Amino acid sequence: MTRENEGVVIYTLNMKGRIMRIVNRNAVTFASMLVMFASTIAFAVTGPVSLTIEAEHFSSKQGGVFDPPKDKEPRLGVKSLANGNWVRFDSVNFMNGEYDSIYISLWTGNPYNPAGGSIQVKLDSPTGTVIATIPSIPTTMPYGYAYSTILPPKPLTATTGVHSVLLCLAGGSGPLCDIDRFRLAGTLTTTPTDAQTYYVAADGDDNADGLDIARPFKTIQKAATVMRPGSICNIRQGIYRETVKPLWTGVAGAPLIFQAYNGENVVISGADLVTGWSVHSGSIYQAPMNWTIGRYNDQVLVDGKMAWVARAPNVDEDYNPNPFLTFCTAGVYKWKGWQNQLEPVAIPSLVCVGGGSGSVSSFNMPINQDGSNPLPAALFNRPGNFFSGGLISLRNYWYSGIGEITSSTSSATNTSVSGRGTNSMWSVTTGPGFISYVLGLLDAPNEWYRDSASKTLYLWAPGGGGPSSHLVEAKKRILGFDLRGKQYVNLIGIRTIATSLSLENANNCIIDGCHFKYVCHRDTYNWWEAGCEGFWCNPFDPYTGDAGIFVSGSNNVIKNSSVIGSALSGIILNGQHNTVTNCRIHSCDYIANYQAGVYFMRRDRGDPNDGLGNVVSHSSIKGCSRANIQIGQAATPSIPADRIRIEYCDLGLAAYGSNETGNIAAQASGQVEVSHNWMHDIGFLQNCDIALEYDQGARGWIIHHNVCWKGTPLLSGVKEGLHFFLDFGDADAKVYNNTWINSCEPARGALDTAWPGYIADGGIGHGALNMLYARDDTAKWMFANAKNNDYSLRAGSPAINAGKILPGLTAETTVPDGHPDLGAYEFGQPVWRAGADWPELPWMYPPNSSSTINAGTGAKIQGFMPAVTIVPNGIRIYGKSSGSYRTMITDLTGRTILLRNVLKGNDIFIPTSSYTTGLYITRIVSGKKEITRKIIIKR
Numbered sequence: 022m023t024r025e026n027e028g029v030v031i032y033t034l035n036m037k038g039r040i041m042r043i044v045n046r047n048a049v050t051f052a053s054m055l056v057m058f059a060s061t062i063a064f065a066v067t068g069p070v071s072l073t074i075e076a077e078h079f080s081s082k083q084g085g086v087f088d089p090p091k092d093k094e095p096r097l098g099v100k101s102l103a104n105g106n107w108v109r110f111d112s113v114n115f116m117n118g119e120y121d122s123i124y125i126s127l128w129t130g131n132p133y134n135p136a137g138g139s140i141q142v143k144l145d146s147p148t149g150t151v152i153a154t155i156p157s158i159p160t161t162m163p164y165g166y167a168y169s170t171i172l173p174p175k176p177l178t179a180t181t182g183v184h185s186v187l188l189c190l191a192g193g194s195g196p197l198c199d200i201d202r203f204r205l206a207g208t209l210t211t212t213p214t215d216a217q218t219y220y221v222a223a224d225g226d227d228n229a230d231g232l233d234i235a236r237p238f239k240t241i242q243k244a245a246t247v248m249r250p251g252s253i254c255n256i257r258q259g260i261y262r263e264t265v266k267p268l269w270t271g272v273a274g275a276p277l278i279f280q281a282y283n284g285e286n287v288v289i290s291g292a293d294l295v296t297g298w299s300v301h302s303g304s305i306y307q308a309p310m311n312w313t314i315g316r317y318n319d320q321v322l323v324d325g326k327m328a329w330v331a332r333a334p335n336v337d338e339d340y341n342p343n344p345f346l347t348f349c350t351a352g353v354y355k356w357k358g359w360q361n362q363l364e365p366v367a368i369p370s371l372v373c374v375g376g377g378s379g380s381v382s383s384f385n386m387p388i389n390q391d392g393s394n395p396l397p398a399a400l401f402n403r404p405g406n407f408f409s410g411g412l413i414s415l416r417n418y419w420y421s422g423i424g425e426i427t428s429s430t431s432s433a434t435n436t437s438v439s440g441r442g443t444n445s446m447w448s449v450t451t452g453p454g455f456i457s458y459v460l461g462l463l464d465a466p467n468e469w470y471r472d473s474a475s476k477t478l479y480l481w482a483p484g485g486g487g488p489s490s491h492l493v494e495a496k497k498r499i500l501g502f503d504l505r506g507k508q509y510v511n512l513i514g515i516r517t518i519a520t521s522l523s524l525e526n527a528n529n530c531i532i533d534g535c536h537f538k539y540v541c542h543r544d545t546y547n548w549w550e551a552g553c554e555g556f557w558c559n560p561f562d563p564y565t566g567d568a569g570i571f572v573s574g575s576n577n578v579i580k581n582s583s584v585i586g587s588a589l590s591g592i593i594l595n596g597q598h599n600t601v602t603n604c605r606i607h608s609c610d611y612i613a614n615y616q617a618g619v620y621f622m623r624r625d626r627g628d629p630n631d632g633l634g635n636v637v638s639h640s641s642i643k644g645c646s647r648a649n650i651q652i653g654q655a656a657t658p659s660i661p662a663d664r665i666r667i668e669y670c671d672l673g674l675a676a677y678g679s680n681e682t683g684n685i686a687a688q689a690s691g692q693v694e695v696s697h698n699w700m701h702d703i704g705f706l707q708n709c710d711i712a713l714e715y716d717q718g719a720r721g722w723i724i725h726h727n728v729c730w731k732g733t734p735l736l737s738g739v740k741e742g743l744h745f746f747l748d749f750g751d752a753d754a755k756v757y758n759n760t761w762i763n764s765c766e767p768a769r770g771a772l773d774t775a776w777p778g779y780i781a782d783g784g785i786g787h788g789a790l791n792m793l794y795a796r797d798d799t800a801k802w803m804f805a806n807a808k809n810n811d812y813s814l815r816a817g818s819p820a821i822n823a824g825k826i827l828p829g830l831t832a833e834t835t836v837p838d839g840h841p842d843l844g845a846y847e848f849g850q851p852v853w854r855a856g857a858d859w860p861e862l863p864w865m866y867p868p869n870s871s872s873t874i875n876a877g878t879g880a881k882i883q884g885f886m887p888a889v890t891i892v893p894n895g896i897r898i899y900g901k902s903s904g905s906y907r908t909m910i911t912d913l914t915g916r917t918i919l920l921r922n923v924l925k926g927n928d929i930f931i932p933t934s935s936y937t938t939g940l941y942i943t944r945i946v947s948g949k950k951e952i953t954r955k956i957i958i959k960r
Contacts, residue, residue, distance in 0.1 A: 065210070065211065065212055065213065066210070066211045066250070066251075066272055066273065066274040066275045067208060067209070067210040067211075067272075068208070068209060068272040068273045068274070069206070069207070069208055069209075069272075070116075070119055070120075070206070070207055070208065070209040070270055070272060070508065071204055071205060071206045071207075071506075071508070071528075072113070072114075072120070072204065072205045072206075072270070072506045073202055073203075073204045073506050073526035073574075074110055074113065074186075074202060074203055074204075074505075074506060074526075075098075075201070075202045075505075075525065075526070075564060076098040076099050076108060076200045076201050076202055076203075077098060077099075077562065077564070078110065078505070078564075078565070079099065079108045079109060079110055080109050080110055080111040080185070081108075081109045082099060082106070082107065082108045082109065083105070083106055083107050083147070084101075084102060084103060084105060084106030084107070085099040085100060085101055085102040085103075085106050085108065085200075086099065086100045086101045087099055087100075088100050088199075098128075098199050098200055098201040098202070099199065099200050100196075100199045101196040101199070102190050102196065102197055102198055102199065102200060103190060103193070103195060103196045103197055104138070104190060104191055104192055104193055104194075104197070105190070105191070106189075106190045107143075107147050107187045107188060107189040107190065108187065108188045108200060109185055109186070109187045110185065110186045110187075111185045112183055112185075113183065113184055113185070113186045113205075114182070114183050114268050114269065115180045115181050115182060115183070115184065115205070116181065116209070116269060117181055118177075118178040118179060118180060118181045119178070119207040119208060119209045119210075120177055120178070120180070120205040120206060120207035121176070121177050121178050121206070121207045121208070122177065122205070122206045122207065123142060123152075123153045123171040123177065123203060123204070123205055123206075124171065124203060124204045124206070125140065125155065125171055125188070125200065125202075125203045125204075126200070126201040126202045126203065126204075127140075127158070127198045127199060127200050127201065128198055128199040128201065129158060129159060129160060129197070129198045132196070133195075133196050133197060133198055133199075134193060134194060134195050134196070134197070135158035135159065135160050135193060135197045135198055136160055136193060137157075137192045137193045137194070138157075138158040138190060138191065138192045138193030138197035138198070139154060139155055139156050139157060139158065139190070139191050139192050140154070140155040140158060140171065140188055140189065140190055140191075141153070141154050141155075141188075141189045141191065142154070142171055142186060142187070142188060142189075142203075143186075143187045143189055144180070144184045144185065144186065144187075145184055145185045145187075146185075146187070147187060147189055149187065152175075152177060152180050153171040153172060153177065154171065154172055155171050155172070156172070158193075158197055158198055171203075177207075178207070183268070186203075188200060188203065202526075209250065209270075209272050211249070211250040211251055211272060211275045215249035215250050215251055215252070215275070216249065216250065216251030216252050216253075216275065217232060217247075217248070217249070217252050217253075218232070218252070218253045218255065219231040219232060219237075219238065219244040219247070219248065219252065219253070219254050219255070220232070220233065220234045220236070220237035220238070220254075220255050220256075220257065220282070221237050221238045221239070221240065221241050221243070221244050221254060221255070221256045221257060221261075222237035222238075222239070222256075222257035222259065223239070223257065223258075223259030223260065223261065224239070224259075225237035225238050225239040225240075225257075226238070226239055227239045227240055227243040231243065231244055231247075234255075234282075237257065240261065240263055241254065241256060241261055241263060241265045241279065241289070242263050242264070242265050242266070244279075245265050245266060245267040245268060245279075246267075246268045247268075248267060248268075248269060248277050249269055250269065250270070250271050250272045250275035250276070250277065250509075251271075251275035251276070251277075252277055252278070253278045253280065254277075254278065254279045254280065255280060255282040256279065256280065256281055256282055256285075256287045256515070257282050257285060257287070258281075258282075258285035258286045258287060258868045259287065259288070259868055260288050260290050260867060260868065261287070261288070261289050261290065262290045262291075262292070262293055262497075262498075263289070263498075263501075264498050264500045264501060264502075264503055264520075265279070265289065265501065265502050265503065266502075266503040266504075267504070267507060267510060270506075270507045270508050270509065270510065271507070271508060271509030271510050271511075271529075272508070272509055273509060273529070275509070276509040276510060276511050276529075276531075277507075277509065277510045277511070278510075278511045278513065279502075279510070279511070279512050279513070279515065280511075280512070280513035280514055280515070281513065281514035281515055283942055283944065283953045283955075284514055284909065284911075284942065284944035284946075284951065284953055285868075285953075286516070286865050286868035287514070287515050287516060287868075288516045288517065288518055288866060288867075288868060289501035289502065289515060289516070289517040289518075289520060290494065290501075290517070290518050290519060290520065291496050291497060291498040291499065291500075291501055291517070291518065291519040291520025291521070292320070292322055292494035292495055292496045292497060292498075292518070292519040292520075293312070293494060293495065293497045294492075294493065294494055295308050295310055295321075295478055295488075295493045295494065295495050296308060296489075296493075297309055298480075298487055298488045298489050298493075300487075301479055304466075304481050304482075304485050304486075305463060305479055305480070305481050306479070306480055306481075306482065306487060306488050307477050307478065307479050307480075308477070308478050308480075308488070308493075309476060309477060309478075310471055310476055310477065310478035310495055311476050312495070312497050313471070313473065314496050314497070314499075314542075314543075315543075316473070316545075317412055317458060317543070317544045317545045318542065318543040318544060318545065319471055319495060319496065320495065320496040320519055320539065320542040321469045321471075321478070321480070321493070321494070321495050321496075322492075322493070322494045322495070322496075322518070322519060322539075323467060323480075323482065323483055323488075323491050323492070323493055324483075324491050324492050324866075324867075325492065325518060325538075325864060325866035325867065327364070327366055327539060327542075327586065328467045328468065328469050328480070328483075329369075329467055329468050329469070330457050330458055330468070330469060330470065330544070331457065331458065331459055331460060331461075331462040331463035331464075331468045331469065331470040331479075332369075332455050332456060332457035332458075332459075332462055332468070333397050333399040333400050333455065333456055333457075333459075333462045333464075334369075334370045334371070334372055334396075334397045334399075334400075334455060335370065335397070335464070335465045335468070336365055336366075336369045336370060336467075337365065337370065338370045338397060339370060340370055340371070340372050340394075340396060340397065362643075362644070362674060363607060363608050363643070363644040363674065364585060364586050364607070364608040364611075364644070366586060366608060366611050367607075367608040367611050367644045367645075367646065368646075368677060368678075369455065370455070371416065371453035371454055371455055372388065372396050372397065372400070372453065372454070372455065373388075373396075373451075373452070373453055373454075374386050374387075374388050374413065374415060374451065374452065374453070374454045383439070383440070383441055383442070384424050384439065384440060384441070384442045385437065385438075385439045386413065386437065386438055386439075386451075387435055387436070387437045388400055388401075388435070388436045388437070388438070389434065389435055390433065390434040390435065399462055399464060400431075400436050400456070401431055401432065401433055401434065401435075401436055402431060402432065402433050403429070403431040403436065403461070404431070405429070405430060405431075406428055406429055407429055407431060407459070407461060408426045408429035408431075408436075408438050408456055408459055409426055409427055409428055409429060410425075410426065410458065410459070411425075411426045411456050411457060411458045411459040411462075412424065412425060412426065412456070412457050412458050412544060412545070413426055413438055413440070413454060413455075413456050414454050414455055414456075414457065414544070414612075415451075415452045415453070415454035416452055416453050416454060416613055416646075416678045416679070419679055419681045419682075420613055420614045420615060420647065420679060421546070421612055421613035421614055421678070422442060422452070422454075423442070423544070423545055423546065423612075424440050424441060424442035425440050425441055425442075426438045426439070426440040426456070427439060427440040427441065428440070438456070457544065458470070458544070460472070460479065463479055463481060464481075465481060466481050466482065466483045466484060466485060467481065467482070467483045468480075468481050469481075471495075478495065480493065492867055494519070496519045496520075496539075496542065498520055499520065499521060499565060499566055499567055500520060500521055500522065500523055500565065500566045501517040501520035501521065501522060502517070502522045502523075503523055503566075504522070504523060504524050504527050504530060505523050505524070505525040505526060505527065505564075505565075506525070506526050506527065507524075507527050507528075507530065508527060508528040508529050508530065508574075509528075509529050509530065510527070510530045511530065511531045511532075511533065512530075512531070512532045512533070512535050513531075513533050513534055513535070513911075513917075514533075514534045514535065515535045515536075516535065516536045516537070516538070516864075516866075517535075517536075517537045517538070517540070518537075518538045518539060518866065519538070519539045519542070520539075520540070520566075521537070521540040521541060521566030521567070521569060521570055521571075522537065522540070522566055522570045522571075523564065523565055523566040523570075523571045524570075524571060524572045524573065524574065524577050525564045525565070525571055525572075525573050525574070526573055526574045526596075527572070527573070527574040527577055528574045528575050528576055528577065529575075529576045529577065530574075530577045530578075531577070531578050531580070532577075532578065532579040532580070532582055533578075533580050533581055533582070533917060534580075534581045534582060534909070534917070534920070535579075535582045536582060536583045536585075536864070537570065537582070537583065537584045537585070537591075538584075538585045538586055538864060539585070539586045539587070540566070540569045540570055540584055540586070540587045540591065541566075541567065541568055541569045541587040541588050541589045541590070542587075542588045543588045543589070543612065544588070544612065546588075546589070546612055546614050563589075563590075563593050563622070564624075568587075568589040568590055568593060568616065569584075569587045569589050569590035569591050569592060569593055569609070569616070569620075570584065570590075570591065570592045570593065571593045571595070572592065572593065572594050572595065572596065572599045573595035573596035573599075573624065574596045574599070575596050575597045575598050575599065576598050576599065577596070577599045577600070578599070578600045578601075578602070579592065579600070579601045579602075579604060580600070580601075580602045580603050580604065581603050581604070581859065581917075581920060582604050582605075583604060583605040583606065583861060584604070584605075584606045584607075584609065584618070585606075585607060585608055585864075586608045586609070586611070587608070587609040587610065587611070587616075588610070588611055588612040589609070589610060589612065589614065589616040590609060590610065590616040590617055590618070590619070590620040590651075591606040591609040591617070591618045591619060591642075591645075592604075592606065592618070592619050592620070593619075593620045593622050594619060594620070594621050594622065594632075594635040594637075595621075595622045595623070595624045595631070595632055595635075596631075596632070596635070597630055597631075597632075597633055597634045597635070597663075598633075598634035598635065598636075599634075599635045599636075600635070600636045600637075600638070601619060601636070601637045601638070601640060602636070602637075602638045602639050602640065603638075603639045603640060603857050603858060603859070604640040604641075604857060605640065605641045605642075605857050605859075605861050606618040606619065606640065606641070606642045606643075606649075607641075607642065607643045607644040607645075607674075608644040608645075609644070609645045610645045610646050610647055610648075610678075611646055611678075612646075613646040613647060613678035613679060614647070615647065615651060615653070616645075616647070616651060617645050617647065617648045617649060617650050617651035617686070618642040618643075618644075618645045618649045618650060619637050619640075619642065619649075619650050619651075620650075620651045620652075620653065621635055621650070621651065621652040621653065621655055621665055621690075622653055623653060623654045623655050623656060629656050629659075630656070630663070631656060632655050632656060632665070633655070633656060633658050633663040633664070633665065634658070634662065634663045634664070634665070635665055635666075636665070636666045636667075636668070637650065637666075637667050637668075637670060638666070638667075638668045638669050638670065639668075639669045639670065639855070639856065639857060639858070640670050640671075640856065640857055641670070641671040641856040641857045642670060642671070642672050643671075643672070643673045643674040643675060643702070644674050644675070645675050645676075646675075646676070646677055646678030646679065647675075647676060647678060647679045647682040647686065648675060648676065648682050648683055648684060648685055648686035648714070649672045649673075649675045649676075649684050649685065650667060650670075650672065650684070650685045650686070651685075651686050651687070652665060652685070652686070652687035652688070652690045652693060653687075653688055653690070654688060654689050654690065655687070655689075655690035655691065655693065656691065657691030657692055657720070657721065658691070658692055664692050664693060664694045664723075665690070665693045665694070666693075666694045666695075666696075667685060667693070667694070667695045667696075667698060668694070668695075668696045668697050668698065669696075669697045669698065669853065669854075669855050669856075670698045670699070670855055670856065671698070671699045671855045671856030671857075672684045672685065672698060672699065672700045672701070673699070673700070673701045673702040673703075673732060674702045674732075675702070675703055676703050681714070682714055683703070683712055683713045683714030684700045684701075684703050684712050684713065685700070685712070685713045685714070686713075686714040687713075687714065687719045687722075688719065689719055690719050691719065691720045691721050691722075692720070692721040692722065692723065693719075693722050693723070694722070694723040694724075695713065695722065695723070695724045695725075695727060696723070696724070696725050696726050696727065697726045697727065697845070697853055697855060698727045698728075698855055699727075699728050699729075699810075699855040699856065700712040700713070700727060700728070700729040701729065701730045701731065701732035701810070702731070702732035703731075703732075712727075712729040720753055720754070721753035721754060722754050722755070722756075723754075723755045724754070724755070724756045724757075724759065725755070725756070725757050725758045725759065725845075726758050726759065726845040726853075727759045727760070727845055728759070728760045728762075728810075728812050728844075728845045728846075728855075729759065729760070729761050729762065730762035730763055730810055730812070731762065731763035732810075755827075756789040756790075756792070757789065757790045757791045757792070757827055758790075758791040758792070758824065758841065758843075758844060758845055759789075759792055759793070759844070759845055760792075760793045760795075760812050760844035760845040760846070761792065761793065761794045761795065762795050762799065762807075762812060763795075763796060790824075790825075790827055791824035791825070791827070791841055791842075791843055791844070792843065792844070793812075793820050793843040793844030793845075801819065802814070802818055802819065802820055803815045803816075803817055803818035803819075804818075805852075811852075812844070812845070812846065813846040813848075813852045814842060814844070814846055814848040815848075816848070818842075818848065820842050820843035820844055820848075821842050821848045822838070822840040822841075822842060823842060823843045824840070824841035824842055824843050825840070825841065826839065826841065836850070837849070837850075858922055859907055859920075859922035860905045860907070860922055860924075862907065862946060862947075889943075889945065889952060889954065891956075895930055895931050895932040895933050896930070896931040896933065896943060896956075897928070897929075897930050897931075898923070898928060898929050898930075898931070898945065899928050900923055900927050900928055900929070905922070905923060905924050905947070906922075906923050906945055906946060906947035907920075907921070907922050907923070907945070907946045907947075908920075908921050908923065908929070908931070908943070908944070908945045908946075909921075909943075909944045909946075910931070910941055910942065910943050910944075911941070911942050911944075912939060912940070912941055912942075918936070918941065919931060933956075933958060936958050937958070938958055939957070939958060940955065940956070940957050941955070941956045941957075941958065942954070942955060942956075943955075943956055
């Protein structure tokens, strides 16, 4: 049907995109429309390209010492390189000779003697072709690593294709230098023939050409190998068990685009299937599993949900801490209260372990049965050394303590475990915890154990019965997408499970509408107090995605996406001016260490700009055992545009697994701006809960227009409130126009007077102005709806016009009448909202075999979904009888034209009068159901 005012023509297409029915016979043909569309994407674009490769990602080396990963000194590389040493990097793509320059980042400080030394860049072997040389390694350099130009002996553009690159050192006496990274740079020009549209399907064939929906590739990697700038990869619904690493890169105006075709359910899995099950004993089955991620770090999924390694207490058992043991008198030790709000991995049941002694090197800890508060029987009456080889994990003072059990004794009332602790179990050996990785503790549904000697996986499937009726998978790959060193790569509408994403040294990449589940899993963790030693020292390399999604480089954006579940961080932000916006992130840092839902990380202490300008905005983050947002050692920016910013975020349900943290936590970080956030439901173990922990030399923060309230109580009978923990003596902090409900501060309506003043250790002191504090006196402030946490003001509130313009901050507090109100909201102005603007939808895993529902013009699809019709000048969606839903319109390049989340029962009208002629995809998702419509607009 063609609408007179607009000329909309609706085509019904089959699953392969072919026309089944043309509604308007007078319209142009679908084929001619595709020709018109193809003509709009022809381009000839020239732009700079670069490829940065970190030294720690070498394929092989001769000589030198690999610098092990440590948070305290996160610059990783190869140290002590000398004459005859080399470092090799495989699969480096020189494309068609676009690179014309090579730079190397190296260090030549004390005790090195680089005089007489040189570095040659060779291809493929230590005796291969020399393509560039540093004839003389600089003897003096600024502190830290610095780039030096490598001079090519002939035009570097003569080097094409994929090669191994070797950095070969020669000359000098003794060690010459450390190498941190190298960078290739040049200019890339695309042509119209570079851009192709490829198709991938789980039942495809990598021997096909992939250029037609009827001839798809089988793997995404095959498409990633042939895609040139401007190319699009349309991925059909299904599970893809692979790591995708584009061979080429994009350029401004011609990105590489990987997208779910028509919004279909595309899942990149880091896990492989486990099959061949047989009965082991009772409800426990066994099957061969020949791979491992590493000792104590395997992950098993059943029907797309994480199963539990054999442990006691079991995850959903309900045990309280022993009130007579120090440090077990308060805290969250039951997970059931938050069961419907978080993945259960976030808050498992714990029991009290304590009264022992220990340090980094060894520990001895008793577990005592208590008749008035019995502990699980699985922990007692066990034969000698029953628990040996297992892990004991404690929620210690600042973070978790984890140790390998080497011996144990047990009776009816007392069990004692001894062993060696990781270097995060350093002085506190008392607290709530659990024991895991013991086959004899596999005693409940959804638990597993892997025997490393026989390479056998044991599983008690959910609901009992054989695992063969379930989809059982075990993690095998760290990365689902490897975009390290890439630029202008877009991922649209893709899901991943049990795998991660790395954007290390990437630039101008966009992750839009993607959903990541279980981006990191491990049960051991090495923190910064000491060097790696012993069994726990498996490499911790956040840059490869090992600790969660890693972002560095510059101007990368993650938007409209979600991250659910991570032992460490959800997203780690490094580099400069990267953004996370309109995202939902939860159940991260469930191992309880210095990680978070979003972790701002400074990687290079020698680079004053490293980690600056990164932003988290309009996102909902919750369920992290320490902070929802962690900032580590961020540099102080020289201009406001380089500040780290946390704004318009909804931060809640946090800090349940530590005795020191806040909803936002920071160490030694300067001039971070925190504004227009909601912070609530903080499970801190002290009497006053902390909204923001500002610690270890953090200075000059700007904290304004935030609303903080207690929310869900975690401990019965304890009157808890809120406060800041701000470094003592900071004369530069600016804290103003915040609303504090259930505050530890006295309720007050008057302003503090000193400005700027210092922020007192342990609470708000001088320097906090235009603040609105309330404890039990919320009624007098006349909030709009305090019951539902709407703390904007009603007419007549004593907070209206009670503030004042603050010197030096006028531009940030300007209001029409020149008289600011107290608190975070200005009466008469639009009430700002925090958090993501879309409802989180349930995961559909494994993907259904049927992916889309196509309808003709004017047809209504009723029942389980909103009804959809084409009307003059637009699309009408009727949602009165449906739940919340999400609607998205994209063009064939994958560019999002519209993205809107609609609450339950609401109708919407989408005007299309401004849309240009072309083919568009309209997708509507509600719960586990979806409608996809293809619309051609003709004028």
